[in-house]
Amino acid sequence: MRRRGGHGTGTRRVRPAPALVLLLLLAGCSGGSQSTLHASGAGARRTEGLWWLFFWISVAVFAEVMTLLGWALWRRRRATARVRGGDALGMVSVLGVAIPFVILAVVYGIGLHDLNALASPPGKNAAVNIEVVGHRWWWEVHYPDQPAAVTANEIHIPIGESVRVRLRTADVQHSFWVPNLMPKTDLIAGKVNETWLYTDEAGNYRGQCAEYCGQQHAFMAFLVVAEPRAQFDAWVTAQAQPTTPTLTAAQQRGKAVFEQGSCASCHTVRGTSADGTVGPDLTTIGSRWSIGAGAAPNDAGHLGGWIANSQTIKPGNAMPPQPVAAQDLPDLVAYLQSLK
Numbered sequence: 001m002r003r004r005g006g007h008g009t010g011t012r013r014v015r016p017a018p019a020l021v022l023l024l025l026l027a028g029c030s031g032g033s034q035s036t037l038h039a040s041g042a043g044a045r046r047t048e049g050l051w052w053l054f055f056w057i058s059v060a061v062f063a064e065v066m067t068l069l070g071w072a073l074w075r076r077r078r079a080t081a082r083v084r085g086g087d088a089l090g091m092v093s094v095l096g097v098a099i100p101f102v103i104l105a106v107v108y109g110i111g112l113h114d115l116n117a118l119a120s121p122p123g124k125n126a127a128v129n130i131e132v133v134g135h136r137w138w139w140e141v142h143y144p145d146q147p148a149a150v151t152a153n154e155i156h157i158p159i160g161e162s163v164r165v166r167l168r169t170a171d172v173q174h175s176f177w178v179p180n181l182m183p184k185t186d187l188i189a190g191k192v193n194e195t196w197l198y199t200d201e202a203g204n205y206r207g208q209c210a211e212y213c214g215q216q217h218a219f220m221a222f223l224v225v226a227e228p229r230a231q232f233d234a235w236v237t238a239q240a241q242p243t244t245p246t247l248t249a250a251q252q253r254g255k256a257v258f259e260q261g262s263c264a265s266c267h268t269v270r271g272t273s274a275d276g277t278v279g280p281d282l283t284t285i286g287s288r289w290s291i292g293a294g295a296a297p298n299d300a301g302h303l304g305g306w307i308a309n310s311q312t313i314k315p316g317n318a319m320p321p322q323p324v325a326a327q328d329l330p331d332l333v334a335y336l337q338s339l340k
């Protein structure tokens, strides 16, 4: 049986997918706390500017090509004039070679210039130094100016000052990215990479590992808290202190469970006998923005769930389910919440 050419009438319609176009347009507009298009830092402002420049150049090129295409179709339909060989060659040389060459060369030059500018922070010397070590799947954070200050998945910086960030990895490649503040910098095995942060706007900025590093790559987030210098100083000083909270009876029992159980072999709580280094330092876990590097909010319920079996919250993470007796769990949670 022969098929009849139902569509072969000569007019071919291209259907635009409006939903898709809208989705693309809105893709950059979602949320301000982790977005390159809501720059709050000197570095991100540069990449945002570059992004818009490239965007408008692309729009102009697209419009030009579509106009020429429309013109060509219109001429073809009229089928009157013929383009002479010389004209065609001239057109291809100018529109197809010379103009793209100029555009690409200019864009390349601007890109190189910005890349160079991004290499060093505003002002000659960074006022604050931070060392970040990537782990699967969490961030270890040190403040070398106050060597005792160690934390995880949370970085505080003073506003209006350049902050130098040194990046290492304990295992595979990761990438340090705070979209609102700074473009990505990779953490490469056997190497120390450097980047910097600078912002004048106090606020919380979400960061994210940007190099696929395994199962929980998506939950390898962190928070950058930018605050006035005085607040920042108070925070770092507090991080550097060993814990000396006055504990309630329940928290005291929780502490004993922590120190005598398996926890102490993987976690450090400065000021106690727990000095493990496999997992995050928990000296100030009570004030941290999340548990599991953004995997869950830091409240009593999630802490209990995490300790009993963190694998249900963050499957594949390096903390095995813990055999903590049900009656001990609330005490342990109360103890952890007291660590601020």
Ligand SMILES: [Cu+2]
Binding pocket: 134, 173, 174, 175, 209, 210, 211, 212, 213, 217, 220
């Ligand atoms: Cu990672």
